[in-house]
Amino acid sequence: MNSKExxxxxxxxxxxxxxxxxxxxxxxxxxxxxQVDKGEAKQLKASQKQILTIRVWNESNLVGITTxxxxxxxxxxxxxxxxxxxSDFGNKNERTEFSPLAKDPIExxxxxxxxxxxxxxxxxxxxxxxxxxxxxHESIKSVPYNGLSESFxxxxxxxxxxxxxxxxxxxxxxxxxARAEEKNKKPRSSGSVKLGYGVEDIDIxxxxxxxxxxxxxxxxYSSINTDKYLICFSPESFLxxxxxxxxxxxxxxxxxxxxxxxxxxxxxxxSTEALNIYDDGLHEKNISSSPFDGEGTPTKRLCLINKGxxxxxxxxxxxxxxxxxxxxxxxxxGSKVSVSPxxxxxxxxxxxxxxxxxxxxxxxEGEFVYIEELNAIHAGVRASQGSFSLPFxxxxxxxxxxxxxxxxxxxGDIKYLLKNxxxxxxxxxxxxxxISPHIWVDELSITGDA
Amino acid sequence: MLTSQIKSNEIVFGSCNKDLLEEIxxxxxxxxxxxxxxxxxxxxxxxxxxxxxxxTSVSPSFGKGAGIRIFKDKxxxxxxxxxxxxxxxxxxxxxxxxxxxxTDNKKREVFNGLDKFRDYSSSKKNxxxxxxxxxxxxxxxxxxxxxxxxxxxxxxxKGSYSRNLQEVIIASSDGTYASDIRxxxxxxxxxxxxxxxxxxxxxxxxxxxxxxxxxRLWDHEQAANDVFESxxxxxxxxxxxxxxxxxxxxxxxxxxxxxxxxxxLLETTQIERGTTPFENxxxxxxxxxxxxxxxxxxxxxxxxxxxxxxxxMEPEKSVLIKDGILKxxxxxxxxxxxxxxxxxxxxxxxxxxxxxASRMRNTYIAQGEHSKEDLINSISDGLYCxxxxxxxxxxxxxxxxxxxxxxxxxxxxxxNPVKGATLIGEAKEVMPKISMCGNDLELAPGFCGSIxxxxxxxxxxxxxxxxxxxxGGR
Numbered sequence: 001m002n003s004k005e006x007x008x009x010x011x012x013x014x015x016x017x018x019x020x021x022x023x024x025x026x027x028x029x030x031x032x033x034x035q036v037d038k039g040e041a042k043q044l045k046a047s048q049k050q051i052l053t054i055r056v057w058n059e060s061n062l063v064g065i066t067t068x069x070x071x072x073x074x075x076x077x078x079x080x081x082x083x084x085x086x087s088d089f090g091n092k093n094e095r096t097e098f099s100p101l102a103k104d105p106i107e108x109x110x111x112x113x114x115x116x117x118x119x120x121x122x123x124x125x126x127x128x129x130x131x132x133x134x135x136x137h138e139s140i141k142s143v144p145y146n147g148l149s150e151s152f153x154x155x156x157x158x159x160x161x162x163x164x165x166x167x168x169x170x171x172x173x174x175x176x177x178a179r180a181e182e183k184n185k186k187p188r189s190s191g192s193v194k195l196g197y198g199v200e201d202i203d204i205x206x207x208x209x210x211x212x213x214x215x216x217x218x219x220x221y222s223s224i225n226t227d228k229y230l231i232c233f234s235p236e237s238f239l240x241x242x243x244x245x246x247x248x249x250x251x252x253x254x255x256x257x258x259x260x261x262x263x264x265x266x267x268x269x270x271s272t273e274a275l276n277i278y279d280d281g282l283h284e285k286n287i288s289s290s291p292f293d294g295e296g297t298p299t300k301r302l303c304l305i306n307k308g309x310x311x312x313x314x315x316x317x318x319x320x321x322x323x324x325x326x327x328x329x330x331x332x333x334g335s336k337v338s339v340s341p342x343x344x345x346x347x348x349x350x351x352x353x354x355x356x357x358x359x360x361x362x363x364x365e366g367e368f369v370y371i372e373e374l375n376a377i378h379a380g381v382r383a384s385q386g387s388f389s390l391p392f393x394x395x396x397x398x399x400x401x402x403x404x405x406x407x408x409x410x411x412g413d414i415k416y417l418l419k420n421x422x423x424x425x426x427x428x429x430x431x432x433x434x435i436s437p438h439i440w441v442d443e444l445s446i447t448g449d450a
Numbered sequence: 451m452l453t454s455q456i457k458s459n460e461i462v463f464g465s466c467n468k469d470l471l472e473e474i475x476x477x478x479x480x481x482x483x484x485x486x487x488x489x490x491x492x493x494x495x496x497x498x499x500x501x502x503x504x505x506t507s508v509s510p511s512f513g514k515g516a517g518i519r520i521f522k523d524k525x526x527x528x529x530x531x532x533x534x535x536x537x538x539x540x541x542x543x544x545x546x547x548x549x550x551x552x553t554d555n556k557k558r559e560v561f562n563g564l565d566k567f568r569d570y571s572s573s574k575k576n577x578x579x580x581x582x583x584x585x586x587x588x589x590x591x592x593x594x595x596x597x598x599x600x601x602x603x604x605x606x607x608k609g610s611y612s613r614n615l616q617e618v619i620i621a622s623s624d625g626t627y628a629s630d631i632r633x634x635x636x637x638x639x640x641x642x643x644x645x646x647x648x649x650x651x652x653x654x655x656x657x658x659x660x661x662x663x664x665x666r667l668w669d670h671e672q673a674a675n676d677v678f679e680s681x682x683x684x685x686x687x688x689x690x691x692x693x694x695x696x697x698x699x700x701x702x703x704x705x706x707x708x709x710x711x712x713x714x715l716l717e718t719t720q721i722e723r724g725t726t727p728f729e730n731x732x733x734x735x736x737x738x739x740x741x742x743x744x745x746x747x748x749x750x751x752x753x754x755x756x757x758x759x760x761x762x763m764e765p766e767k768s769v770l771i772k773d774g775i776l777k778x779x780x781x782x783x784x785x786x787x788x789x790x791x792x793x794x795x796x797x798x799x800x801x802x803x804x805x806x807a808s809r810m811r812n813t814y815i816a817q818g819e820h821s822k823e824d825l826i827n828s829i830s831d832g833l834y835c836x837x838x839x840x841x842x843x844x845x846x847x848x849x850x851x852x853x854x855x856x857x858x859x860x861x862x863x864x865x866n867p868v869k870g871a872t873l874i875g876e877a878k879e880v881m882p883k884i885s886m887c888g889n890d891l892e893l894a895p896g897f898c899g900s901i902x903x904x905x906x907x908x909x910x911x912x913x914x915x916x917x918x919x920x921x922g923g924r
Contacts, residue, residue: 037722037723040524040525041525041550042525042526042722043525043526043527043528043805044525044526044527044528044546044549044550045527045528045529045530045805046527046528046529046530046545046546046549047529047530047531047803048530048531048532048533049530049532049803050532064508065508065509065510066509066510066511066512067509067510067511067513068511068512068513069513069514069515069532070512070513070514070532071532078512079512082510082512083510085510086508086509086510086584089498089505089508089584089588090508091504091505091506091507092504093504093506094506119548119549120551141724142723142724144723144724144725145723179724179725186876189844226692226693256501256606257605257606257642258606258642334507334509335499335507335508335509336499336506336507375842375844375850376840376841376842376850378840378842379839379840379841379842379850379851379852379872380850380852380872382651384606384642384649384651385649385650385651386649387869387870389852389870389871389872389922389923390872391844391848391850391872391874391922407848407874407875407876407920408874408922409692409850409872409874409922411689411692411870411872411922411923411924412924445692445923445924447692447693447872447874447920447921447922447923448920449694449874449920
């Protein structure tokens with residue numbers, strides 16, 4: 001069944017069950033991936049997946065939901081029946097409706113869809129990339145984590161009010177994670193990930209170079225003393241922190257009592273006035289962009305922090321109604337509709353005169369810690385409390401020289417961090433999760449084992 | 451994006467599928483595969499969420515699918531599909547054969563048909579009718595969130611329940627032919643406490659496998675008291691000072707450190723990747739002599755227990771470390787093929803869309819002779835980690851774990867609660883420093899995410915003392 005046929009089938013089955021109001025979200029995907037081990041194919045994978053989530057509204061206007069991978073006529077009937085039963089337990093205190101924007105025009109970038117290159121080409125490209133990475137430095141002994149994949153998918157949203165949206169897309173990903181070993185030293189690892197609309201869009205050479213350079217740069221390592229340091233966050237690590245604490249901008253989290261913000265926080269000063277943060281799911285560099293969210297609301301650019309002040313929350317239909325505003329295109333379809341950011345863009349605002357201009361990680365000769373990548377986010381972030389304690393990969397810069405830090409954590413409080421930003425780089429860098437310049441923060445605690 | 455409309459010759463759960471499965475395996479072997487494995491799954495899940503004094507989410511889901519794995523020499527091709535028709539399964543076999551570039555279809559491997567059917571599901575068919583209804587679950591969850599409402603500092607109360615029922619059929623060209631039904635139920639409680647600028651959180655999770663009535667026996671009042679007490683103890687806690695110090699790790703979920711820091715390094719997938727420091731250490735001392743560690747899938751009702759693994763092998767009890775000496779690795783079919791370590795009934799996967807891999811089941815450090823007090827009394831200045839949060843282990847073996855509830859130890863006594871602690875180390879260096887094991891082994895359920903997805907596991911240990919470890923703080 002294609003998406004139009006599914007809509008017709010759901011409509012028929014809903015009529016049969018006397019369900020007047022329903023909507024659904026569906027995704028269909030074909031994925032291909034390869035892994036190699038020292039030139040040999042290790043595992044080759046292909047998968048065909050289909051997922052359908054149906055919501056129904058009963059006579060009391062309570063919502064029930066069911067998710068299934070069985071998109072046959074009988075599967076759809078069963079899903080509607082189960083959703084109808086679940087609607088008896090629908091949330092009476094927070095009603096859900098269709099998004100008022102579910103029929104608004106959307107921007108679909110179909111031109112970015114690529115054709116599959118096939119498993120054989122994926123395998124050959126990855127073999128070649130692995131070999132080049134192994135040959136890039138004598139200390140690189142293996143590439144234990146590697147993969148090249150391509151995915152082709154379609155997403156659909158439709159409802160009984162006549163809304164129907166769909167888009168198709170392709171995406172490819174390459175990751176290379178190398179392991180280097182030298183005599184009488186601990187093994188060191190690092191890697192690189194690149195995304196593209198298709199395999200031909202991925203800059204394989206730059207992925208190899210990044211993985212090699214990063215891994216080699218950690219070969220000379222040392223412990224670090226436990227102390228407070230001036231920190232330079234890489235674009236990737238700063239975006240990791242912002243995403244980890246995105247409940248500050250999230251209306252769902254506010255209503256659930258797990259956010260540091262509250263309903264009246266709009267306008268509150270969260271950071272140095274030199275900082276702007278946007279959520280921009282449709283950004284041209286966002287390979288994973290989707291033109292609509294799980295409720296069919298169009299995706300859009302939204303300012304979250306403007307000159308240091310909280311400007312907007314991200315919303316679903318129901319949170320927007322409670323906050324007396326409009327949905328922002330950040331909903332995920334579920335029994336309880338989730339809300340999450342798409343693609344964070346960080347930039348320096350016009351109000352940046354108070355920043356320390358002299359800080360540039362490539363030229364600054366004072367002592368600082370450069371945090372390249374933060375790890376174990378799920379374990380080390382207490383989003384509802386605002387605190388974090390996270391292991392990281394990075395370097396200690398001292399007297400113009402840099403040395404890899406053996407094993408350490410950075411700890412602090414997100415509000416302190418945002419308010420103690422002392423410099424924001426001028427150049428924004430594109431990462432897999434958003435765009436950001438380098439961000440400098442004074443006096444954060446580092447625990448090392450020196 | 452088509453769903454096959456062919457309804458004949460389709461896998462039907464609860465019926466004999468032998469002829470169809472044999473035909474598909476013959477097809478793969480005939481095309482030149484060394485080995486063909488078929489994993490078919492049918493799921494029926496539901497989850498319920500209670501927030502404050504209301505049910506805010508009820509989410510049923512169901513589905514079916516198949517994972518086909520073909521081996522040729524030491525490489526494998528894996529294809530997953532939702533299409534369980536003969537046509538769909540044959541197409542998946544062809545796709546896997548094609549991916550592996552098997553062009554020589556001269557038949558070398560022999561398939562003698564499937565062995566006698568091993569039906570592990572026969573006594574479990576009624577489980578779906580024995581589990582609590584949504585009404586029953588909702589009432590109990592609401593009682594539990596009500597029990598959490600003990601003072602006005604508790605600002606968020608949540609209770610969640612999930613039930614996963616998975617029916618599987620496993621058939622492969624070595625004759626394996628088995629079926630099983632797995633039932634996992636889990637319930638969790640979470641609170642956030644707040645007073646002025648102070649905030650704390652508390653959480654606990656309980657879980658069982660194969661016990662449809664278990665949730666009815668769950669003592670929600672005791673669970674609520676435990677979570678409440680934990681959050682209150684931590685509400686005004688100071689941040690811990692960072693440094694090197696001895697620590698005592700509590701039993702139950704304290705075992706997550708062994709699971710993450712050492713257990714994963716004993717899976718054959720890590721040998722395959724060359725990422726474990728223990729690869730060539732079999733029968734060598736890798737831990738303090740007080741440490742014996744076990745991984746098994748047979749403890750009745752434990753969250754990581756199985757009647758049969760996802761490759762059709764009954765799970766065994768594997769003594770991984772005996773008195774500090776490395777004795778065994780955790781192995782699956784691919785692990786045995788690629789590393790030579792015998793399978794241990796540990797081939798596991800989240801669902802049909804993942805190829806099975808060597809994964810832990812119920813993993814724990816065996817108990818010793820000391821009391822909890824012996825361990826604490828032996829430390830003049832250190833940290834007691836009563837409740838652990840999550841953690842992770844890096845590609846070169848470094849681990850880190852958040853301490854959810856911690857207390858300073860001063861002169862052999864527990865003193866002030868402290869927050870923000872993270873334990874950092876490396877398995878190879880920490881294992882020899884586990885110098886004392888308590889006599890109070892207990893297990894705790896959890897979910898482990900790795901190469902073959904998220905699987906149900908049990909972690910566990912008695913109270914243990916680590917002589918020195920890096921504690922991250924402020």
